[in-house]
Amino acid sequence: MLVLSRKKGQSIVIQDAIEVTVLDIEGDTIKLGVQAPKNVPVFRKELLESVLQTNREAAGGNLAPQQLAEQLKKFKKK
Amino acid sequence: MPKVQTKFGEMEIEEQDIIRFPLGLPGFEHLRRFALQSPADLEPFRFFVPLDNPDISFIVTDPFLFFPDYEFDLDDMSKTEIEVTEESRLTVVVIVNVRDQIENATVNLAAPVVINDGKRLGKQVILSSSRYTTRHRLFNLEHTK
Numbered sequence: 001m002l003v004l005s006r007k008k009g010q011s012i013v014i015q016d017a018i019e020v021t022v023l024d025i026e027g028d029t030i031k032l033g034v035q036a037p038k039n040v041p042v043f044r045k046e047l048l049e050s051v052l053q054t055n056r057e058a059a060g061g062n063l064a065p066q067q068l069a070e071q072l073k074k075f076k077k078k
Numbered sequence: 079m080p081k082v083q084t085k086f087g088e089m090e091i092e093e094q095d096i097i098r099f100p101l102g103l104p105g106f107e108h109l110r111r112f113a114l115q116s117p118a119d120l121e122p123f124r125f126f127v128p129l130d131n132p133d134i135s136f137i138v139t140d141p142f143l144f145f146p147d148y149e150f151d152l153d154d155m156s157k158t159e160i161e162v163t164e165e166s167r168l169t170v171v172v173i174v175n176v177r178d179q180i181e182n183a184t185v186n187l188a189a190p191v192v193i194n195d196g197k198r199l200g201k202q203v204i205l206s207s208s209r210y211t212t213r214h215r216l217f218n219l220e221h222t223k
Contacts, residue, residue: 058137
C-alpha cells in the first residue's frame with residue numbers, strides 16, 4: 001500500500017481525474033473532500049460491505065412462502 | 079420459459095417479464111436476469127427471483143408504502159446504465175430481510191432496486207447520502223401492540 005503524509009488543505013490526485021483533499025482534522029476524525037468524475041462512484045466502505053452483507057442474508061432467508069403468508073395474515077389482523 | 083422452479087415453488091415467468099440487471103446485485107454479480115412476482119396472498123410483498131439461480135430468491139416491497147417520506151435522487155451514472163430518460167417509468171422496490179419472524183423484518187433503504195419498466199433494465203442503486211441505512215425495521219411494534 002502506498003502511504004502518503006498529508007496536512008490539512010493538502011491533496012492527492014489519482015489518475016489526473018480524482019482529487020482527495022484533507023479538509024479538516026479533529027481528534028481521530030478526518031474530513032475528506034473527494035472530487036471525482038460522475039462515473040466514479042465514491043462510497044464509505046462500510047456502506048458497501050453492509051449492502052453486500054444484507055443482500056446475502058436476504059437471499060438466504062429460510063422462511064418458506066407459506067410461513068411468510070401465514071405470518072403476514074396474523075400480522076394484518078393485529 | 080415459462081415455468082421456473084424457485085425456492086418459493088413453481089412460478090410462471092414470461093419472456094417479457096424478465097428484467098436485466100447488467101451489473102447483477104452487490105454480492106451476486108453473476109445474476110443478471112430477474113423477475114418480479116406478486117402472489118396475491120403475499121401483498122404488499124413480492125418475490126424478486128434471479129432466473130440464473132432460482133434456488134435463491136429475494137423478497138421485496140414498495141418502500142413508499144412503509145416510509146411515505148422516502149426519497150432519493152437517481153445518480154447520472156445509474157440513469158445511463160438503465161437508460162432512464164424524461165419519459166421513463168420507474169419501479170422502485172427495496173429488499174426485505176425477513177430471517178425468521180416477519181415482525182423483525184428489516185428493509186434496505188440505502189440500496190433500492192430501481193427498474194426501468196419500459197426497457198426492462200434494473201440496478202440496485204447504492205445511495206451515497208447517509209440518510210438511510212441497510213436495516214430499517216418494517217414494523218414498529220410499539221404502534222401495533
